[in-house]
Ligand SMILES: Nc1ncnc2c1ncn2[C@@H]1O[C@H](COP(=O)(O)OP(=O)(O)O)[C@@H](O)[C@H]1O
């Protein structure tokens with residue numbers, strides 16, 4: 001699978017396991033299409049793999065390019081002016097949305 005969002009894990013092959021969790025999340029993504037999935041909160045202790053699984057989920061869903069558009073945004077831990085946050089968030093959404101649409105055109109050719 002192609003990697004669209006650079007994962008913090010580095011080499012994508014380093015990601016292991018999490019098969020049940022990914023199956024659950026992909027089923028949740030499927031439910032989004034029929035509006036049956038609710039919002040979800042992933043809550044776990046520091047350094048237990050939340051970022052790793054969500055970045056991998058992003059790449060899988062992006063690669064599928066099937067109705068559900070993934071957006072990945074990480075809120076900075078350092079202090080940030082609200083204006084900067086809004087601009088950064090907005091641009092991230094626009095970039096990822098555009099990339100998804102461009103990829104859809106590429107796949108349809
Ligand atoms: N499924 C996985 N396979 C291999 N390494 C992982 C996996 N999930 C997390 N890691 C590694 O464990 C560390 C903590 O993961 P991270 O996703 O940053 O945790 P969190 O976001 O919950 O703080 C990182 O070094 C990450 O690369």
Ligand SMILES: [Mg+2]
Nearest residue numbers: 047050051052
């Ligand atoms: Mg994290």
